[in-house]
Amino acid sequence: MQEEHAGALLIVGGSEERHGDMQVLSKFVELCGGPDSAIVVLTAATSVPDKIWAIYDAAFAELGVSNRAAIHIGNRREADDADAVAQILRADGIFISGGEQQRLLASIGGSKVHETMHRAFRERGACIGGTSAGASAISRHMMAYGTKDMLPNKNSAQLDVGLGFLQHVVIDQHFSERHRLARLLSAVAQDPDVIGLGIDEDTAVVIRDRGWLEVVGTGAVTILDGRRMTSNFDEANPHQQLELIDVRLHLLPAGSHYNIGRTADAPAALRNVLALVTEI
Template identity: 50%
Template sequence: MNRGHLVVIGGHEDRKHDKTILSRFVELAGGIDKTIVVITAASKIATEMWEVYDKAFADLGVIRREHVHLESREDANNPELARKVEEASGIFMTGGDQKRLLAILGGTEVDTAMHTAFKERGACVGGTSAGASAMSGHMLAEGSNVLQPEKNAVNLGAGFGFIPRVVIDQHFSERHRLARLLAVVAQNPYLQGVGIDEDTALVIERGVGIEVLGQGAVTIVDGRTMISNVCDVADRDTPELIDVRLHLLPSGTRYALQENDEDNTALPAPLIDFLKNVTKRNPVS
């Protein structure tokens, strides 16, 4: 049985040459004879976005490709479009602006359909750039490109909640976003920060484990044991941060969780909570 996969991509995944990540997405969706739908609502140039992915998935041999073109919440509550999404084996969210994506889809029929497809039918849900940020419960909505972690540099919003207790940033190394991810974690130590590089994907298999693939790495920032004075410093000041844990998972990294904790001795202990959390099988919301 297919347990459902999430493919969380840091933007600029290759669409013309080796297509490593999109190819894995197709494979995890069940192969080229399954239906893949593309949600372009994050983008204001939805038609162009669709054309790019339509061609990429066609080049990979996928026969049934559909554009779920949503320009309003009315569209996102259209039962026919929701049914398309619910029946798809692969659901792909393009880049653009994650605030726009959530403003159009959040709490709609299409949103529910995505969760149902993922949780009940084991569909593969992928997102790149804004589409990736939107996949967590607490979503990095917007943030200044700060040099140092500044208090209140980043605004969070409500994302789709496929992955709880994390906040996802993309184009991570290329746009030098560690400082803003630290800014989020400093103020929200409940969340682990996940920074995904361009042309790089964090693949999560529900109940099983994770894998990193592509050209870059995934950076995890864990502030749970951190000591900080963030609540005492002024707006836009840099707080003191002591003992933030940083993990770097390069492409090729794979971890599989065992059912029993005593069998997880081969896994790096500082990662076990993260792995349990992101692979958790949550009830259908």
């Protein structure tokens, strides 16, 4: 039996720089193995795949990546295509573009492409990246839809099943820029055992091993821990504002870097939550 050696995850809050100072995409290329690596861009989340591919084609070319390609998937038949599966299995990195996470899961969820992404990640150590909708879909718990409410209510967020590369988090993107704290709080209230991860634009969370987390880019990552929370979620009426007591919030700016197996001075509360966030 082949020994597993899982790769890295790079989860982007959207609107990452794609020209010039590309801190986030540069980190993705580094995690894939450098400019000589093979990178594919999966555009299944968007309705304009050629336009999106042109943007990333130019960005990765600027970063020196010559072995780059797009995989355009628009339906279930294409998600089981043998050539697409072979491309993913050979890739050192798979980058999932933005768009609509529900479109992405409707196209590839449970398909051969989806299965092969997990094989590439776990057996070959490929890096899985995702931005915006591609970021929200990374986890098993996916933010499928959310409102623009300034305060959380029972219907501020709707969850669905994602791609399953992480187990205990729900991810929201464009976080500070689009004022999404309320809907992430609502998501955590629905399932307090799930950790909320809000990622700002041009910012990424990098996860390599359990307990290993780094924040790169120009913004910050907000972590919501509601495991000790009490709330009125179950009793609340639809659209009723929620009472949430004892929710823990951690804010990690770009440059934060923790390996809880080695960082003895990490606060106990953070060590505990990072163990869950980084379980792959």
